[in-house]
Amino acid sequence: MTEHDYEPIPGLPGLLPPGERIVWQGAPDWRVLARYAYHTRAVTAYFGVLGAWAVIAAVARGIRGPGDLSGVALTAMFGIIAVGLLRALAWGAARTSLYTLTNRRVVLRIGVAFPKCINLPLAMIGTVGLAVNPDQSGDIPLALTGERRLGFLALWPHARPWHVAAAQPMLRALPDAAHVASLIARTCLEVQPSGQVTQPVSPAAPANGFGQAVAA
Template structure:
């Protein structure tokens, strides 16, 4: 029996305190997670380029027997195995992850081999950046006002890319992310009454500018 099977409330480290209510629970879409967190598209393109190079080299030398295409076969085999492993890892990560939003906190429960649970009180959330995709999924990156820092390695892959100095927890590949973002905004505003909601277009431009600045 695993730790998750013994949870009194799935996705939470214990029973809800009196008066606290679960607003939403969800998990990443594993196919989207494979593309965005494990970069299966980039890996596939890399191996495709290697395959073209290996095939070109074989044709340049001259193909007289099937063994002359051994390099091409090895490259294709490596691509299949590599992509299969990445998709399996994405599936395992998504299966072991539950994101929970209550009227007091955000809880990230994740970990394939080493289960962990991270509580983020709504009162320390300084900003939430939304990244939407055409298929309705998206990411919610959470910037904290707390002086306590979370480790990037401890959060990964549920961490915003390139933010190593001040890691930001991220709910990745969330289905129907627009609705979830609305629920999260309302929950935060109920705690932080002086907060405000920035239009999606403006928030997206700001998030893009921040990522470019961090990458530079």
């Protein structure tokens, strides 16, 4: 039993008001979240380099017994622990996250230790971005208009990297990111008819190379 079991509608803080309907719901893929938000591949590579260096050092000293490889064993152990912890964090973050798009707002239910629901009315979404990874998963940052400001740390890992001063909430690690970005963009257009939809710069942009899906 978790606090989310008491939600009247999964992912939402309360019942929908009259006239509002759910268009889409989804959650991060924890494996993709681990890879691109928690950088497990980079951490694995880092400890791999340390392990290789320890092996080279042991060979240079001359291996006389198992004790001479203790540095290699320790490096491997710490690497396994570090990657395991990061994967566990990613699994927890994905398990407690649910993104909801309605015909009036985007709702991010996020937070492992301190769950929260962040309501983003479609009228205050200025730009819907899109970054597609090589495996076709991707991230969707939402640039907000108006004076409302969100804290980067309160959002992370559901925040666009390197945008700390003007934090942008981001739907992360979605297997069907391109489809969802298009869906959000077109739903925003129903509220902001003056906006326009454009295609991303490239169909497979790197994780931090965001194309533009819609601009109001």
